[in-house]
Amino acid sequence: xxxxxxxxxxxxxxxxxxxxxxxxxxxxxxxxxxxxxxxxxxxxxxxxxxxxxxxxxxxxxxxxxxxxxxxxxxxxxxxxxxxxxxxxxxxxxxxxxxxxxxxxxxxxxxxxxxxxxxxxxxxxxxxxxxxxxxxxxxxxxxxxxxxxxxxxxxxxxxxxxxxxxxxxxxxxxxxxxxxxxxxxxxxxxxxxxxxxxxxxxxxxxxxxxxxxxxxxxxxxxxxxxxxxxxxxxxxxxxxxxxxxxxxxxxxxxxxxxxxxxxxxxxxxxxxxxxxxxxxxxxxxxxxxxxxxxxxxxxxxxxxxxxxxxxxxxxxxxxxxxxxxxxxxxxxxxxxxxxxxxxxxxxxxxxxxxxxxxxxxxxxxxxxxxxxxxxxxxxxxxxxxxxxxxxxxxxxxxxxxxxxxxxxxxxxxxxxxxxxxxxxxxxxxxxxxxxxxxxxxxxxxxxxxxxxxxxxxxxxxxxxxxxxxxxxxxxxx
Amino acid sequence: xxxxxxxxxxxxxxxxxxxxxxxxxxxxxxxxxxxxxxxxxxxxxxxxxxxxxxxxxxxxxxxxxxxxxxxxxxxxxxxxxxxxxxxxxxxxxxxxxxxxxxxxxxxxxxxxxxxxxxxxxxxxxxxxxxxxxxxxxxxxxxxx
Numbered sequence: 260x261x262x263x264x265x266x267x268x269x270x271x272x273x274x275x276x277x278x279x280x281x282x283x284x285x286x287x288x289x290x291x292x293x294x295x296x297x298x299x300x301x302x303x304x305x306x307x308x309x310x311x312x313x314x315x316x317x318x319x320x321x322x323x324x325x326x327x328x329x330x331x332x333x334x335x336x337x338x339x340x341x342x343x344x345x346x347x348x349x350x351x352x353x354x355x356x357x358x359x360x361x362x363x364x365x366x367x368x369x370x371x372x373x374x375x376x377x378x379x380x381x382x383x384x385x386x387x388x389x390x391x392x393x394x395x396x397x398x399x400x401x402x403x404x405x406x407x408x409x410x411x412x413x414x415x416x417x418x419x420x421x422x423x424x425x426x427x428x429x430x431x432x433x434x435x436x437x438x439x440x441x442x443x444x445x446x447x448x449x450x451x452x453x454x455x456x457x458x459x460x461x462x463x464x465x466x467x468x469x470x471x472x473x474x475x476x477x478x479x480x481x482x483x484x485x486x487x488x489x490x491x492x493x494x495x496x497x498x499x500x501x502x503x504x505x506x507x508x509x510x511x512x513x514x515x516x517x518x519x520x521x522x523x524x525x526x527x528x529x530x531x532x533x534x535x536x537x538x539x540x541x542x543x544x545x546x547x548x549x550x551x552x553x554x555x556x557x558x559x560x561x562x563x564x565x566x567x568x569x570x571x572x573x574x575x576x577x578x579x580x581x582x583x584x585x586x587x588x589x590x591x592x593x594x595x596x597x598x599x600x601x602x603x604x605x606x607x608x609x610x611x612x613x614x615x616x617x618x619x620x621x622x623x624x625x626x627x628x629x630x631x632x633x634x635x636x637x638x639x640x641x642x643x644x645x646x647x648x649x650x651x652x653x654x655x656x657x658x659x660x661x662x663x664x665x666x667x668x669x670x671x672x673x674x675x676x677x678x679x680x681x682x683x684x685x686x687x688x689x690x691x692x693x694x695x696x697x698x699x700x701x702x703x704x705x706x707x708x709x710x711x712x713x714x715x716x717x718x719x720x721x722x723x724x725x726x727x728x729x730x731x732x733x734x735x
Numbered sequence: 736x737x738x739x740x741x742x743x744x745x746x747x748x749x750x751x752x753x754x755x756x757x758x759x760x761x762x763x764x765x766x767x768x769x770x771x772x773x774x775x776x777x778x779x780x781x782x783x784x785x786x787x788x789x790x791x792x793x794x795x796x797x798x799x800x801x802x803x804x805x806x807x808x809x810x811x812x813x814x815x816x817x818x819x820x821x822x823x824x825x826x827x828x829x830x831x832x833x834x835x836x837x838x839x840x841x842x843x844x845x846x847x848x849x850x851x852x853x854x855x856x857x858x859x860x861x862x863x864x865x866x867x868x869x870x871x872x873x874x875x876x877x878x879x
Contacts (some may be wrong), residue, residue, distance in 0.1 A: 294852060295876075308767075
């Protein structure tokens with residue numbers, strides 16, 4: 260018990276530092292980034308430490324395997340204060356607030372001032388929601404499952420339907436075809452990534468509101484066809500993405516009645532292997548996060564200028580880049596799995612191994628995301644303060660904070676560098692540990708599992724160093 | 736109460752090597768973390784300087800090839816600029832604007848209190864393109 264609490268405290272300390280120090284990164288959806296590139300010495304030190312610690316993990320692992328981590332857990336609901344915090348009253352309040360905020364964002368987008376910095380919609384969507392909810396999911400668990408406004412509003416409609424037409428179900432109740440897997444979510448997520456990274460109008464409040472309305476129509480239409488939970492599990496890209504990210508957190512809600520504190524990241528390797536569509540989805544998520552960072556380096560800019568002929572528009576080129584990255588990730592990952600199959604001594608197919616190992620890469624992406632967006636979140640998130648007083652940009656001052664100016668010195672560069680480095684190294688170690696655990700579960704024997712992991716180690720070291728490289732590039 | 740050795744043995748028996756492995760990992764991670772915090776907190780001392788730069792803008796572009804100005808946090812920075820076209824120079828982050836008339840030199844003076852890499856754009860009166868990827872130059876404020 261004391262051991263678990265000690266681990267929890269250490270995890271918390273690390274998490275707090277990870278959050279407080281990441282280098283700002285431009286999300287490029289909206290908002291400015293003023294990150295100073297990580298100095299070369301730190302970049303090389305980080306890469307070296309990541310590699311060295313990978314071998315330490317491997318050596319320690321060889322002494323004997325255990326799947327005790329997945330069984331470790333402490334039910335927080337044993338404490339009365341946790342039960343009150345997670346009780347039905349608080350949950351109802353949070354859901355109501357989420358639905359109200361959702362409607363407010365659409366309203367401000369459509370009717371408010373169209374200057375992106377004076378309107379609530381771009382800040383809420385691209386900074387607080389996309390970056391903020393990813394942060395909370397990675398550190399505290401699946402918040403999105405609770406606050407998803409599309410789910411909340413549809414569930415409210417279902418209850419009204421029950422009250423008004425007892426016995427009649429809302430929607431057509433078609434069976435969600437199992438062969439469809441999460442392919443709809445993959446397509447929708449790719450479309451979202453395009454909107455986030457390429458779409459020129461993404462910071463315009465009215466365009467944002469319109470695209471939200473279109474997405475709501477699609478989501479609710481699909482929920483009417485297949486049922487709310489079926490669509491959330493198969494087609495709603497954000498539920499799947501945030502659900503995946505939240506498996507990294509040290510918190511886990513089980514069966515709705517319990518809230519467990521457990522070692523971080525074990526949720527990523529618990530449960531069955533990923534299906535083919537889920538494997539593709541995970542790689543899509545990783546690739547778009549990487550492309551987001553790569554797009555701001557001078558390497559990309561010079562690639563763009565060398566490829567851009569007189570006639571090709573910039574959007575097409577960036578779209579091609581966005582499509583190329585997932586393909587590159589898929590190719591590298593499948594090659595690695597093939598090599599694992601070979602070095603592991605046969606008995607497993609490449610695709611089967613791909614499904615088992617794909618989620619072990621997620622900690623590296625999460626660490627990079629946290630390192631990349633922390634300063635961005637802290638600096639641009641301050642925009643929320645004046646916007647809370649004047650969401651429409653009409654000159655209101657509801658809370659007296661309409662004149663607040665963001666403090667750009669909120670996080671110093673040196674602290675940010677070290678935090679980013681710690682986050683990335685930790686993410687790497689966690690990923691390597693997870694991969695070893697999966698290898699042991701797959702192959703049974705420690706030595707064979709160890710041997711099979713050399714290709715995976717190579718892939719993870721390469722992936723981590725790529726993340727460090729992006730952080731060390733000056734922003735353009 | 737069990738002695739330390741007996742506790743260790745019980746740990747091994749119950750959880751296997753997994754528990755000890757994790758304990759070792761936790762300890763090494765905590766040490767690493769401690770080292771990093773120590774390094775981050777120890778900062779080099781130094782007095783703040785007055786730094787000045789002279790830039791000239793020709794045809795909406797910087798005349799010199801070197802487009803990054805580097806200063807240290809806390810320095811008092813003075814950037815003197817001249818342009819041959821009517822432009823407004825905007826330093827992002829610090830949010831300082833400097834309108835320039837052709838041939839008339841202008842000055843931007845401020846204290847570099849915040850670290851970061853801040854782009855400087857033109858909001859030109861007659862320039863054809865927008866302000867996207869094309870920053871005029873960058874100001875990098877490095878920590879001491």
